[in-house]
Amino acid sequence: MGTESTNLEQLVEKIKSLPRERVPVHIAIIMDGNGRWARRRGLPRPEGHRAGVAAVKRVVRFAPDVGVKILTLYAFSTENWKRPRDEVKTIMNLLRDTALGELNELVRNGVRLNVIGRFAGLPMPQRKALSYVMKKTAGGKRLLLNLALNYGGRAEIVDATKKIAEKVKSGEISPKDIDEALFEQHLYTAGIPDPELLIRTSGELRLSNYLLWQTAYTELYFTPVLWPDFDEIEFCKAILDYAGRERRFGGV
Ligand code: IPE
Ligand code: IPE
Numbered sequence: 001m002g003t004e005s006t007n008l009e010q011l012v013e014k015i016k017s018l019p020r021e022r023v024p025v026h027i028a029i030i031m032d033g034n035g036r037w038a039r040r041r042g043l044p045r046p047e048g049h050r051a052g053v054a055a056v057k058r059v060v061r062f063a064p065d066v067g068v069k070i071l072t073l074y075a076f077s078t079e080n081w082k083r084p085r086d087e088v089k090t091i092m093n094l095l096r097d098t099a100l101g102e103l104n105e106l107v108r109n110g111v112r113l114n115v116i117g118r119f120a121g122l123p124m125p126q127r128k129a130l131s132y133v134m135k136k137t138a139g140g141k142r143l144l145l146n147l148a149l150n151y152g153g154r155a156e157i158v159d160a161t162k163k164i165a166e167k168v169k170s171g172e173i174s175p176k177d178i179d180e181a182l183f184e185q186h187l188y189t190a191g192i193p194d195p196e197l198l199i200r201t202s203g204e205l206r207l208s209n210y211l212l213w214q215t216a217y218t219e220l221y222f223t224p225v226l227w228p229d230f231d232e233i234e235f236c237k238a239i240l241d242y243a244g245r246e247r248r249f250g251g252v
C-alpha cells in the first residue's frame, strides 16, 4: 500500500474519532482553478474543466464516507456567461454528459441531485438532462448534492424577494409576516441547513457571489490547491481544520 492511501486512512480515522458535531453536515465548495490547472500544463482550458469533473466525482463519492450529508458545489455562476462562447459550450456539454453518464452511479450511491440557481436560464438540453437525473435520484438518502448552476447569491436574494412580494400583493401574507425564517423559505436552498464549512480552491480569497445569505456564519477554508488536484486527502484536511475551530455565532 502506498503512503498516499495510508495517509488518507489515517485522516479518515481521525475524522471518525471526532464528536459528531465537529464534522460538518453541509459543505459548500467553490471549485476554482480549472483554467490555471490547464494553462500550467500547456493544455487548453476545456481540459481543465474535464479534469475538474474527475475531482467532482471523487468528492461526491467520498463525502458520505466521512459523515457529510450535503454538498453544494458551485459549477457555473450567473457571471460565467461572460466567458468565451466555446468555453461556456464545453462546460454545458460536460454538465449534461456527466449528469447522464453518472446517473447509475449516483443512484447506486444514494446521491440525490438538486439544482440551485436560475434553472430556466439554462439551455434546453441541460434542463432536460438535469430534470431527468433529479427525478431518477429523488430517492437518494446518503447525500444531497446541490449543484449551483446559473447561480448568483444576489440573484437568489432578488428572486426570493419577488416571490415574497407576489404573496404580499395577493394577500397571502402581510409585510409583518416577513422575518428571516420566511425569507429563508423562499431561497433556492429552502429547508436545507446552512453550510458549516465553505471551501474555495485555487488560492482566491473571495466569495464570488456564492451563497451570500447562507454563509452568514459559515467557517471559510481557502486552499491554494487547484480544483482538478483536489482529492480525498485535501477534503479531509479541510474537515479537520474545521473541527479545530471555535464557532461563536456572536456569543462569548
Ligand atoms: C472554475 O475554474 C470552474 C468554473 C468557473 C466553471 P476556472 O475556469 O474559473 O479556473 P481559473 O480560475 O480560470 O483558473
Ligand atoms: C467562481 O469562480 C464560480 C465557480 C467556481 C463556478 P470564478 O472563477 O468565476 O470567480 P472569479 O471570477 O475568480 O471571482
Ligand code: MG
Pocket: 032, 033, 034
Ligand atoms: Mg476561476
